Amino acid sequence: MATEEKGGLDSQGMEDFEIVRSDDAAPLGGPSHHEADLSSSEKPMTEQSEATSLGSDTPISYLYLTFDTDLPSPPILQQPGPDGREPPPCPDLVAYTSPLLWGAYRKSILLVLSCLATFLTAYTAGAYAPPATIMAKDFGTSRLVVVVGITTFCMGFAFAPMALAPMSEIWGRYPIFIIAGTVFVIFQAVCSVMPDVAGMLVSRFLVGVGGSVFSAVVGGVLADLWEKEERNTPMALFSGAVLAGTGAGPLVSAALIETVGKNNRAWKWSFWVQVILDAVLLLALILFFKESRASVLLSKKAKKLNKWYDELEAYGIYGVWLRGELAVVASAASSQTTVTDHVNDHNATAVPQLRRIRWIVKEDEQRASLGQIVLTSVRRPFHLLFTEPVVFCFSLWAAFSWGVLYLSFSVVPFLYGTNFSKSSRVYVAMMIASAVATVVGVYQEHLLKHSQWKKQEEGFQYSDSKFWAFMRRRFPAEAPEARLYFTCITALLLPIGLFIAFLGSHGTSGYLKAVGLGLATWGIYSVYLATFNYLADTYHIYASSALAAQSFCRNVLGGSFPLITNIMFTNLGLRGAGAMLGGIATGLTVIPWVLLFYGERIRAKSKFANGNVGA
Numbered sequence: 001m002a003t004e005e006k007g008g009l010d011s012q013g014m015e016d017f018e019i020v021r022s023d024d025a026a027p028l029g030g031p032s033h034h035e036a037d038l039s040s041s042e043k044p045m046t047e048q049s050e051a052t053s054l055g056s057d058t059p060i061s062y063l064y065l066t067f068d069t070d071l072p073s074p075p076i077l078q079q080p081g082p083d084g085r086e087p088p089p090c091p092d093l094v095a096y097t098s099p100l101l102w103g104a105y106r107k108s109i110l111l112v113l114s115c116l117a118t119f120l121t122a123y124t125a126g127a128y129a130p131p132a133t134i135m136a137k138d139f140g141t142s143r144l145v146v147v148v149g150i151t152t153f154c155m156g157f158a159f160a161p162m163a164l165a166p167m168s169e170i171w172g173r174y175p176i177f178i179i180a181g182t183v184f185v186i187f188q189a190v191c192s193v194m195p196d197v198a199g200m201l202v203s204r205f206l207v208g209v210g211g212s213v214f215s216a217v218v219g220g221v222l223a224d225l226w227e228k229e230e231r232n233t234p235m236a237l238f239s240g241a242v243l244a245g246t247g248a249g250p251l252v253s254a255a256l257i258e259t260v261g262k263n264n265r266a267w268k269w270s271f272w273v274q275v276i277l278d279a280v281l282l283l284a285l286i287l288f289f290k291e292s293r294a295s296v297l298l299s300k301k302a303k304k305l306n307k308w309y310d311e312l313e314a315y316g317i318y319g320v321w322l323r324g325e326l327a328v329v330a331s332a333a334s335s336q337t338t339v340t341d342h343v344n345d346h347n348a349t350a351v352p353q354l355r356r357i358r359w360i361v362k363e364d365e366q367r368a369s370l371g372q373i374v375l376t377s378v379r380r381p382f383h384l385l386f387t388e389p390v391v392f393c394f395s396l397w398a399a400f401s402w403g404v405l406y407l408s409f410s411v412v413p414f415l416y417g418t419n420f421s422k423s424s425r426v427y428v429a430m431m432i433a434s435a436v437a438t439v440v441g442v443y444q445e446h447l448l449k450h451s452q453w454k455k456q457e458e459g460f461q462y463s464d465s466k467f468w469a470f471m472r473r474r475f476p477a478e479a480p481e482a483r484l485y486f487t488c489i490t491a492l493l494l495p496i497g498l499f500i501a502f503l504g505s506h507g508t509s510g511y512l513k514a515v516g517l518g519l520a521t522w523g524i525y526s527v528y529l530a531t532f533n534y535l536a537d538t539y540h541i542y543a544s545s546a547l548a549a550q551s552f553c554r555n556v557l558g559g560s561f562p563l564i565t566n567i568m569f570t571n572l573g574l575r576g577a578g579a580m581l582g583g584i585a586t587g588l589t590v591i592p593w594v595l596l597f598y599g600e601r602i603r604a605k606s607k608f609a610n611g612n613v614g615a
Contacts, residue, residue: 156208502578
């Protein structure tokens with residue numbers, strides 16, 4: 001999602017090369033130049049008229065391909081090929097450019113699809129609760145047993161990304177989205193016809209497995225498309241979609257019960273509505289979603305180029321023209337010269353050289369087996385969880401916040417039963433709060449980019465404002481803790497909302513509870529967004545593992561809260577339970593404040609935060 005992981009390979013400088021070895025089956029490091037259009041390369045007349053002197057027995061040099069590699073050109077033969085055929089044309093490589101360089105329109109399509117997928121996944125989590133009482137009657141069991149379906153759904157969400165996220169890094173985002181999305185739709189349909197509660201609980205687990213990809217891997221997609229400095233707005237929209245979906249799901253299900261009636265058609269239709277929406281989403285993903293994983297795109301580009309070289313050689317054209325440092329590297333390899341230092345002489349050779357080459361991708365070579373990657377994906381998050389105080393505290397904070405969010409699925413039916421008028425107010429308030437929080441989250445990021453706050457190039461004239469001078473000195477916009485500046489305030493809305501909802505007036509209208517839970521939702525949004533952004537900025541190459549740890553805790557605790565809601569509110573009462581939840585939330589809000597003042601010191605003591613060692 002790596003998350004929280006960068007979407008492209010790190011490019012070397014123009015002068016940096018690395019020779020690995022030079023036999024026919026071994027790779028050697030290629031240069032990193034700005035990629036050029038093969039079809040428009042201009043060659044001296046002597047090159048154009050020179051026929052290739054290489055043949056099938058000429059050794060092949062294997063070069064590393066990056067998005068910045070300046071692709072060489074093949075020689076041009078003056079005489080026609082066999083049977084008067086034209087040489088095979090250069091393949092179209094536009095689809096294989098770096099996702100970070102894609103246009104705004106193309107990125108927006110993927111962002112919209114990702115947010116819709118996340119919205120519908122959250123919708124599925126919440127839509128299950130309102131008809132639970134009717135389902136319990138049909139299955140001949142208690143409502144509590146049926147609500148376990150929320151827990152099994154969350155368990156699928158907690159465990160499946162441990163395997164799905166690494167698979168998406170190897171095979172690409174697109175196939176994992178489509179396969180998991182298909183599982184998601186199929187088992188939604190299975191739920192609608194399930195005759196017993198045991199089958200329902202298992203099906204809900206598999207729905208969670210399929211839907212988890214739209215939460216765990218979407219973070220990776222956003223990292224594929226945007227650099228860290230530009231990622232807050234997409235992340236804010238993604239987070240808003242999650243919270244809005246949790247309000248929309250129970251709202252629509254409650255409306256179906258009100259419309260269809262309190263019979264089995266109501267809960268079946270709550271699933272069929274999801275099947276229809278999810279099937280439309282799956283079709284949109286198949287048609288419009290594009291692969292965004294950088295290493296996968298590079299691998300496809302390398303295969304496309306290598307296939308073209310094979311076709312050229314079958315036609316009779318061997319080798320391509322190498323220039324500059326690339327020619328130096330290929331010459332060193334062909335003469336089996338051992339080179340350990342980087343080549344820095346840009347004028348080492350001005351004469352183009354004809355060489356047989358094939359492209360490979362370094363990340364494909366250095367990647368461990370899928371089993372080893374999954375093992376690391378399971379082991380490292382828990383290692384970070386129990387050895388990194390920052391990961392532990394954020395995981396605890398995010399888990400409790402998510403638990404409160406899932407608690408609302410059960411507390412609203414507990415308070416209002418099937419009274420749609422009152423319960424709908426809460427769900428609408430949650431959706432409105434999500435929308436407002438998203439807008440504010442985007443605006444906050446723009447404020448961090450204020451010219452008087454950001455560190456500017458030497459010679460920039462700052463204003464005489466003492467306020468901005470203080471902010472630059474004590475709260476720099478470039479520090480990872482900048483992700484927490486506004487969260488220190490907005491996260492307080494979580495305990496404030498809980499106190500308002502459960503300690504306020506017990507009037508029968510329910511408006512105060514709707515306002516309170518709406519404010520709590522805004523606070524949850526702040527925690528969610530801050531957790532993603534801060535862990536990603538702090539742990540760099542280990543961000544995916546840090547985010548996986550908090551995701552696991554978040555879903556396990558979130559799935560547990562609906563089971564204890566009735567017991568807690570029955571035994572403690574509305575005020576007692578609300579005071580306990582609000583008190584815990586208040587205590588946890590100290591986390592961003594501690595990091596605000598001591599974050600740099602804490603990060604300095606962490607080996608993982610500085611990216612020095614692996615787990």
